[in-house]
Amino acid sequence: MRINLVILICKQFFKKTFFSKGLFVLLTLFLIVLTYITVNGWYTFEEHHHVVEHHQGKERQSWEANPDKHPHRMAHFGSFVFRIQHPLSIFDSGIESYTGNAIFLEAHKQHTANFSEASLSTGLMRFGDLNIAILLQLVLPLIIFFIGYASITSEKENGTLKVIYIQGTSIKEVLFGKTLGLFLIAALFFIPALIALWSISFIETHTVNSALVLRALLISISYVLFFFILCCITVIISGKSENSNKSLLTLLGGWLLFFIIIPKTAQVVGNSIYPNVSKIEFKANIENEVLKQGDSHDPNDPQFNKLRDSILKANNVSDTKDLPFNYGGFLMSKGEAQTAKIYANQHNKLIKTYQKQNSITNSLVLFNPYLAIKNISMGLSGTDFNTYTNFLVQTEKYRYMQSQYMNDLQMKYISNEAKSSEGKVHIVKSDYWKSIPKFNYEFVSLSKTLKHQILALLSFSIWLAIMLIIMTKFSNHFKII
């Protein structure tokens, strides 16, 4: 293959397309929309961030403002966690709109994360989210198809392909040249979007330390690969098609199938095959398990009575009142440990079911580059499923720590004489509220995210290899007339 010929064809295609009147309009429109989305998304992100920090601060303030009181009161006062968004959610908001934003953490009880944006929105929400990634994932492919569908067929229809061939250019070189030309045109569209991505990662560095630049780099590489593959597909299909009409129809049909129908169907089928438990069943499962293992809230529970007797024996006393620590606090800490474990078990099961539901989509990434880029982009932008479940795990961990902290205080400082947590009698100093650490949310590390996306990344290399093979191998059997 002669490189200079490829470059010549590439240049010719680029120039011809670049100076067509349609492209200018399209590019201008695209850039206007891109600018709007970026500015708007950024503004929304900053606003949301501000709202979250404001409320988180306010929440902590009222936590710390609690006077001296019984620690169990604080265990139920509880704390709220408002979920912080990853800065790259400006680029790709992933499942952000559908995940809960506020979760209440108190003793004995796990709450759901509530107030997702979608739950407060009208049915229009379900048409989709507005972000830069949507432009790159759904719209730009269409633009590439529109620009490239006639790349070969028009030469065939004009009879120029024959001329090029007779002059000694191999079809392989034509294909590569056209692909490169189309890719350069596509670059006019995606480079500004990547610039938006990079400016986010350079300006938002103060928010988290989670390797923003590295993430942006990986996202950029993935998108460049994705678009290159799409350009190859477009040119190959144009080459295989009899005429421009058929080429356009094939590409559009492919878009509809690969970008809309398959992703939706895959997820729906996944959910049908692996239905998850309803909330009522979920709670019932936990309750049954608690009843089986012993209910610390039931004063006649045999398991906990056995525990009490052994504690009494070990401390050589006959009544819990004579124990050297607060028995109520002890009982609650045991109960908490037990229910937290049961809950974690059930929650893990639920998450596993969700993962099974997603598994069909996740395995299709090998066949569908759109699903691959969608998953990679979401994962690296910290807005995917794993980031969210990780958030839930972190909040539960904090909830457990907070509850046990209060139980410890009760064991240590509350007398066994205390009958209720009311009044100013059995209390602990308020300094203890201040000394409990704040909830510190950490995004999933880059290496963990990448582990989930290996298949998707692999799919790009496979597609790329297949494209190159098709272009070099099959192009020789090309019909030029």
Next chain:
Amino acid sequence: MYNLLIKQFFRSKTVWLAFGIIMVLGILSIGTGKQFVIQKEEAIAKTIEKQEEHIKRQVKLHENHIGLLLYYLKFSFINPVEPLSAISIGQSDLNSHIQNVKILNLEGQKYDTDLVNPMRLQVGNLDLSFLIIFLFPLVIIALNFNVLSEEIEKGTWKMVTLQGISPFKFLIMKLGIRILFICLVLGVLFLLSKLILDIPFNTDFINIIIISYLYIFFWFSLCFFVILLRKSSNTNAITLLASWLLLVVFLPVLVNNYIINKYPVDEAFTMTIKQRDEYHKRWDTDKKETMDKFYKHYPQFKKYKLQEEGFSWLWYYAMQQMGDDESQHEKEDMYSKIKNREQLSSQIAQFFPPLQVQLAMNTIANTSLTNHVDFLNETTNFHEKIRLQFYPKIFENQKASAVNWEVYKPEFFISTANFSWIKNILPMTLITIVLIGFAVFRNFRYFN
């Protein structure tokens, strides 16, 4: 003539492909809807069964402490699932249709969500409404974009005009076959969903059918309009696809984004903090002040006086009540923001048939945000009713056995939402008529 045109129509591969895709996805979508409804109904059945068991167990555990018993007891309030919701799942997969509430502070309880895979929520549902709104227009476009231009490009149009029949009539006949075909396909899907989903043949179902057909006619009129601009097949395809992209993909997303940003519901956070703080701070403040507020809200309970020292359930429930009472303001702010979102959505939707159809279908199927907000408000009333029944019993420290627990079965929400015909159907019909009228008017001279 008709015979030949029909034969020609069914010879095209596009027709069979479109038919195949619609049928496969149609059956899948009805299946999804069915599964959705079944899952929700199973949850309801389980709730009813659980509540009885739950009350029995708790009553046994805390027989002599009705104050403590009511701290544990949960009462269910259920938003029933309409068979129609299988056609338009709407927002009902996001929001819980079952409320389990204790008579404690309600605002901390009623926003709990269901367990749904967020990935599924993001990808969205494949229900019949999606098929109608998203895919039918594409099929209509695929069948119609070259109805006239193909004849012109192949040179057959001249032959048609030479036949002596009105070319306009000929075009209408060709379109008529396509309209009939699509209407039949849609009819089959509705019939299937009626049979599979056991949808009663009532006004709601008819409304959904009528809206769907009007929407289909809107897309035909748009195609008709574009065809009669007499451009090439390629231009027609691109114009129609661009309109589809704009109307079904971009505008909805843009509109929704605009609405969300215009009315951010930060009050949800403020409210949720406030309802906690207002209850909890009462543990440390003057009991008399709490009780005065409580008596002011419920003068009928003034006769129950607070004991001087120690813990009492009267005081405890008064404190809980403060969580709700004192966060009223924030709650109202939050609801008014949601209302703003709804209003703006439906206002903008009037001008864009896809948005209009989606919102209208959700409203009819009781799966809209409005329906959920109504359900939440009715939950408040339900909660208040139960509260008022138990407050005197607790304050008098009645025995739990004295209460007739049989009465406490889960209750169902009855939606009173009404569907406005004029608002929903008039704008879309007008747009359709204007498009057809304009196309005919422009081409008057060709067809005379």
